[in-house]
Amino acid sequence: MPPFHIRFRRFVSLNTTIRLREAQIYVSLSDLLEGAPESVIRAIAHILLAKLYRKPIDAAHNARYKRFASSTAVAKQTELIRSARGSKRYFGPQGHYYNLDEVFDSLNLRFFGGLMGRPDLTWSEHHAKRSLGHYDAAHNTIVVSRVFDRPSSPRYAIEYLLYHEMLHLKHPVKMNGLRRCVHSREFKAEERQFPQLKEALAFIKRL
Numbered sequence: 001m002p003p004f005h006i007r008f009r010r011f012v013s014l015n016t017t018i019r020l021r022e023a024q025i026y027v028s029l030s031d032l033l034e035g036a037p038e039s040v041i042r043a044i045a046h047i048l049l050a051k052l053y054r055k056p057i058d059a060a061h062n063a064r065y066k067r068f069a070s071s072t073a074v075a076k077q078t079e080l081i082r083s084a085r086g087s088k089r090y091f092g093p094q095g096h097y098y099n100l101d102e103v104f105d106s107l108n109l110r111f112f113g114g115l116m117g118r119p120d121l122t123w124s125e126h127h128a129k130r131s132l133g134h135y136d137a138a139h140n141t142i143v144v145s146r147v148f149d150r151p152s153s154p155r156y157a158i159e160y161l162l163y164h165e166m167l168h169l170k171h172p173v174k175m176n177g178l179r180r181c182v183h184s185r186e187f188k189a190e191e192r193q194f195p196q197l198k199e200a201l202a203f204i205k206r207l
């Protein structure tokens with residue numbers, strides 16, 4: 001058996017890696033797993049070794065690990081730690097052309113009867129085109145890319161983007177067995193109610 005070097009590292013997720021280098025095995029585990037029950041650690045060891053040596057993964061071990069990873073306790077802990085560690089920079093809702101709080105409030109009235117609590121809204125630091133918007137549950141913050149804060153960006157585009165993120169607040173991620181369901185059927189049905197959906201998607205595509 002080759003010598004093992006195993007350490008827990010400060011990962012924000014349950015990230016685990018295994019490598020074989022110069023006849024020695026290096027394993028990195030998230031410190032989120034430090035307090036995991038022994039059966040879970042055992043399952044992880046099995047999965048890692050099976051992957052390393054390209055052997056089939058035992059279904060029971062696989063299920064044991066997945067169940068642990070998707071359990072709410074772990075999800076909560078992951079989020080707490082992410083929230084404590086994340087040094088999120090906050091730029092606020094006021095842009096050059098649009099104020100996110102104002103757009104949120106008008107959408108809230110139009111589509112949610114004014115009943116949705118307003119999370120923190122902030123423009124992104126950069127003119128990101130990869131991530132146009134996202135809801136960060138750990139910080140209860142909606143981040144919108146600055147590319148929408150310019151005169152050439154129609155109001156319906158930013159409205160659609162914010163509306164989509166608001167639907168994420170309304171429809172939290174569901175576990176469908178072992179799968180995470182982010183955009184559920186109800187989510188999509190409600191998204192289709194946005195009047196300028198087609199125009200907004202076309203604009204985003206051009207972007």
Ligand SMILES: [Zn+2]
Nearest residue numbers: 164168182183
């Ligand atoms: Zn989404």
